Amino acid sequence: MSRATAIFLVLLSALGFGSIAFFAKVAYASGTSPSALLALRFGLAVLMLAPLVWFKRLPLPRGGTLVGYILMGLLYTAQAQSYFNALLYASSGLVALLLYIYPVLVTVLAVLLGWEKADRRSLILTAAACLGLAITLGGKLQGQPAGIALGILAAAIYAVYILLGNKLSRDTHPLSASLVILATAAVGNTGLALAGGASLPGSSVGWIAVGAIALFSTGMAIAFFLTGVKIIGASQASILSTLEPVLTLSIGVLFLGEHVSGSQLLGGAMVLLAVSLLARRPGTAPQTDAAAQDTVAS
Numbered sequence: 343m344s345r346a347t348a349i350f351l352v353l354l355s356a357l358g359f360g361s362i363a364f365f366a367k368v369a370y371a372s373g374t375s376p377s378a379l380l381a382l383r384f385g386l387a388v389l390m391l392a393p394l395v396w397f398k399r400l401p402l403p404r405g406g407t408l409v410g411y412i413l414m415g416l417l418y419t420a421q422a423q424s425y426f427n428a429l430l431y432a433s434s435g436l437v438a439l440l441l442y443i444y445p446v447l448v449t450v451l452a453v454l455l456g457w458e459k460a461d462r463r464s465l466i467l468t469a470a471a472c473l474g475l476a477i478t479l480g481g482k483l484q485g486q487p488a489g490i491a492l493g494i495l496a497a498a499i500y501a502v503y504i505l506l507g508n509k510l511s512r513d514t515h516p517l518s519a520s521l522v523i524l525a526t527a528a529v530g531n532t533g534l535a536l537a538g539g540a541s542l543p544g545s546s547v548g549w550i551a552v553g554a555i556a557l558f559s560t561g562m563a564i565a566f567f568l569t570g571v572k573i574i575g576a577s578q579a580s581i582l583s584t585l586e587p588v589l590t591l592s593i594g595v596l597f598l599g600e601h602v603s604g605s606q607l608l609g610g611a612m613v614l615l616a617v618s619l620l621a622r623r624p625g626t627a628p629q630t631d632a633a634a635q636d637t638v639a640s
Contacts, residue, residue: 343569345573345574347573348569348570348572348573348574349574349578350570351566351567351570352566352570352574352579352583353582353585354562354563354566355563355566355567355570356583356586357589358558358559358560359583359586360438360585360587360588360589360590361558361559361590362555362590363429363437363593363594364434364590364593364594364597365554365555365559366429366555367429367434367598368547368548368551369543369548369551369552370430371548372543372544372547372548372549372551373541373542373543373544373545374541374543374544374548374551374552375535375538375540375541376423376426376427376429376430377423377531377534378535378540378541378542379426379552379555380419380422380426380527380531380534380535381528381531381534381535381540382542382552382556383531383552383555383556383560384525384527384556384560385528385532386552386556386557386560387524387528387556387560388521388524388525390556390557391517391520391521391524391561391564394517394565395517395521398517400517401518402521402522403514403518403519407510407513407514408522410506410509410510411510411522411523411526412522412526414503414506414507414510414523414526415522415523415524415525415526415530416526416527416530417499417502418503418523418524418526418527419526419527419530419531420499421496421499421503422496422531423531423534424492424493424495425437425492425496428440428488428490428493429489430489431485431486431488431492432486432489432490432493433485433594433598434591434593435594435595435600435602435606435610436478436485436489436493436606437489437492437493437590438586438587438590439478439587439591439606439609439610439613440493440494440496441496441497441500442497442584442586442613442617443471443475443497443613443617444497444498444501444504444617446467446468446471446472446617446620447497447498447500447501448501448504448505449464449620450468451501451502451505452505455505457505464620467619467620468616468620470612470615471612471613471616471617473612474608474609474610474611474612474613474615474616475613476609477605477606477609477612478605478606478609478610478613479609516568517568567583581618584614584618587614588614591610
């Protein structure tokens with residue numbers, strides 16, 4: 343596979359993840375509840391991924407590693423619930439930008455836990471991202487406080503998810519790890535859907551949106567990323583993935599009638615620039631498997 347093709351696949355992956363919010367809004371308009379949407383999303387994704395893992399005869403993780411990936415699946419459940427419920431109270435673009443502060447939170451948590459040392463570069467980029475977030479939140483927002491809080495909570499949970507994933511063994515194939523994480527999320531979200539009296543899509547358009555999330559925005563997006571990252575490396579793939587919130591914001595403006603102010607664009611640009619530079623830390627070797635497992639929760 344050529345490098346150009348690999349870059350194209352990662353960009354397709356970014357489009358898949360970036361369009362999740364749009365499809366979710368369409369599904370909600372048909373009467374779908376967040377828990378039902380997530381249960382269907384992960385259930386269908388597992389049905390697509392499991393045959394691939396079986397066909398490739400990839401071994402599943404065992405012992406403590408298995409427990410670790412199950413815990414990641416539980417974190418994924420909480421993160422997805424926070425993100426998809428945030429979309430009920432805020433615009434897709436705002437929620438996407440809030441989620442994308444997670445690299446800053448990863449850096450802060452890693453320093454607080456003593457896993458990384460704070461250098462001047464990281465502190466400046468973290469401050470720039472926080473300033474950008476403040477500018478974004480200081481503008482005229484299309485979102486209620488509950489939506490903003492849930493969006494930030496989703497980012498915080500995702501940061502913990504990534505830190506846990508980076509501590510697990512890299513001997514497990516990314517597809518096998520993804521299957522365990524997705525299966526755990528499917529069970530968790532199905533339980534929440536059943537407990538909360540979830541409602542299914544009330545129209546064919548709603549079912550198409552659910553199918554698009556499961557097929558294009560989950561199964562295919564993960565597969566495209568895993569394929570591309572093997573060629574171009576985790577560092578460049580993570581930088582290309584910063585297009586996700588840009589695509590989410592653009593789709594929201596074009597197809598959902600959402601509005602964005604100049605201050606939000608400025609603040610969002612500052613956040614994205616800072617996190618992309620944080621992801622490109624000098625002296626850090628690309629970790630392909632780590633990036634592959636981290637992208638599952640996008």
